Amino acid sequence: MTAASKTVSDVIHSHFGTLTRAEKQLAESLLDNYPVSGLGSITTIAENAGVSTPTVVRMVQKLGFKGYPDFQAHLHQEVEATISNPIAKHDRWASNAPGTHILNRFADAIMGNLRQTLSALDTATFNDVASLLSDRKRGLYFVGGRITGALAEYFFTHMQVIRPNTALLSSNSSSWPQYVLNMNPGDLLVIFDIRRYEQEMVSLATAARKSGAEIVVFTDQWVSPAAKLARHTFRVQIEAPSAWDSSVVTLFIVEALIEAVQSSTWDETKERMKTLEGLFEQTRLFRKLG
Amino acid sequence: MTAASKTVSDVIHSHFGTLTRAEKQLAESLLDNYPVSGLGSITTIAENAGVSTPTVVRMVQKLGFKGYPDFQAHLHQEVEATISNPIAKHDRWASNAPGTHILNRFADAIMGNLRQTLSALDTATFNDVASLLSDRKRGLYFVGGRITGALAEYFFTHMQVIRPNTALLSSNSSSWPQYVLNMNPGDLLVIFDIRRYEQEMVSLATAARKSGAEIVVFTDQWVSPAAKLARHTFRVQIEAPSAWDSSVVTLFIVEALIEAVQSSTWDETKERMKTLEGLFEQTRLFRKLG
């Protein structure tokens, strides 16, 4: 029997692939605030999910329940189990996997990193960097190392949409001098440099400062030497139960900065995005016609 | 109003003296295993308590509720409160910043994304993908879109160190055919495709399948069309309080996979990393000497 020992949540997940659009929408709604969201009548949950009641019936039958009442009976049992056993809950991220599974150990570590990084992070620094990035008069340059190059690229790709006057330096240092040559006073150089700090980053930072550029550094808890030259530094916790360092929290801060910049200059950005949409559309047409 | 702020349990207790024999019997039944016992229909709880349905109606009205549905709605609210409290939201991540600061809102959202993604993620899928990636006989190909290209690159950069036979496809589709041409049966194509799904990804996936390649897709909750062709799909929650989608959780899974592959083939990888160290050292020397 499909719904015998597994939880309703499990059953939904395991069938998710076979669900249709409206059913997925319903499933999302049920899983959001699970299992309480499934306590009401079929009418209520259909309304909450924005689907019709027949959709609900079809889905629960597809999941292997006899009908809605049967489905709800199972939910009630789970609620009962949950409530009578309040301490359990959430000691595991990926349920159905042992607590020692890499996913769970990683999740714990990243949570810790995020918590530590944010509690150490100065909000004023964040706000100031956001406003520097928002200033369209300043040119923006992004650079990362072998591993962090992808982060620099990610940051750059977004900022390039949001505002003009941005550049991504290749992670290969040979082309850097020509960028420095073009830097103007007030320009902003965003450096990603985590352990196994690359010596050349310091040279780059030094040269950029000579051109009058401001520097922002993303680094780890042991701090890149380039940070000495920086106006602002983000010290990110990067340890993971892995032979490699984790960039998750760094990406988190990058995304938060992107949103901060985005929202502070929404009016101007909106226009740019519309234009961009148009350009993409054109490109697509070109391809079809070609 | 009687049932305003007090819990249903409180209300029952405070009216207990004025209840009749059958009503007391019902009240006992409700309080036993409270509040779950009140989740069912009026018929069910009447049967459980060994009283008639009119008794139930009379009692809940005596308690100050408009009717049975009203009574039950209050119970549902309590169940919800009970269930969601233990999970207790971290009220503030970045202290010294208001709870509404973008950093805190982002942290909440990412936590939710991570939780939902992991609970939906099938560990067997994860393990299977990890072992596919570990198999050195299979060639590995990584590809991403405009935004997700950086993720593909990040994944690629790590895998390239860990094992041979890996390639990164440019996010520009014009060079894809030549890669497909070289794919062998059993090769693995890792696709990153989140909303604003790129039509070309489906074409690429189709072509790769024809060459006998297996496909793994990283996509969002709305699922890329390319997932239909995939052996395994990671559905990642990507919503953030932002005009942009969040890649943090996707990166999380990528890093966990990297570690899973790394650790499953540590002996072989160790040698490679030593050699790589040596090569870097040499490069540095070249530069100094040059």
Add this chain to the structure above:
DNA sequence: GCTGTCATGAAAAGAAATTTTCAGAGCGCG
């Protein structure tokens, strides 16, 4: 003992919920 009051549940009436039917919309495919 008679009478009135109250508690109680059976059963009817009324209201909702659940399921089924069905037609239209959308989409892929030849």
Add this chain to the structure above:
DNA sequence: CGCGCTCTGAAAATTTCTTTTCATGACAGC
């Protein structure tokens, strides 16, 4: 473009739940 397919929700049909009505029985007071 048309055909057939699937998905979807409106609405009907059915079932179940909720409330009301009412008959019965218990019991206290007269």
